Amino acid sequence: MDLEKMPSDSPASPSQEMPPADVFLDARGLNCPLPVLKARKKLLGMRAGEILEVAATDPVAAIDMPHFCAESGHEFLGKRQDGPVTYFRIARGAVRQTEDEGKEEKA
Numbered sequence: 760m761d762l763e764k765m766p767s768d769s770p771a772s773p774s775q776e777m778p779p780a781d782v783f784l785d786a787r788g789l790n791c792p793l794p795v796l797k798a799r800k801k802l803l804g805m806r807a808g809e810i811l812e813v814a815a816t817d818p819v820a821a822i823d824m825p826h827f828c829a830e831s832g833h834e835f836l837g838k839r840q841d842g843p844v845t846y847f848r849i850a851r852g853a854v855r856q857t858e859d860e861g862k863e864e865k866a
Contacts, residue, residue, distance in 0.1 A: 778810065779810075780810045780811060780812035780848065781805065781809040781810050781811070782801055782805060782809065782810075782811045782812070783811075783812050783813075783814070784797055784798055784801050784811060784812070784813045784814070785814050786798070786813055786814060786815040786816075786817075786820070787814050787815060787816045787844060788816060789815070789816075789817060790817050790819075791817055791819040791820070791823060792823065793817075794813060794815040794817055794820045794823065794824070795820070795823045795824065795827045797813075798811060798813050798824070798827065798847075798849065799827065799831070802831075802833060802849065802851050805851040806851060807851050807852060807853040808850060808851060809850070809851045810836070810848060810849070810850050810851075811848070811849045811850075811851065812846055812847065812848055812849075813846070813847040813849065814844050814845075814846050815844070815845055815847065816843050816844055816845070818845075820845060820847070821838065821845055824838070824847045824849070828849055828852075831852070832852035832853065833849050833850060833851060833852040834849065834850040834852060835847070835848075835849060836848035836849060836850055
């Protein structure tokens, strides 16, 4: 499902709804790069396939979240707008941390 194409003022039909998020992150009021950094930290504590929903008010997050997912091996499921808040859905990818640098690496 592509949440980005859903108008924010029209309710989703049951067939369009995504499964509920396993974890919610409230990043409202935080500016770049904090929404992505906090999402990264939350995702590190999640299992592969679990879904994170991030609420953010920073307009730059609309660019940063998909880029972060592409670079770190997570699946960007989409976004929806509700007034000033954008909600992002991310599925935790199968990534592991390298021991030497603490960086995420695609498994």
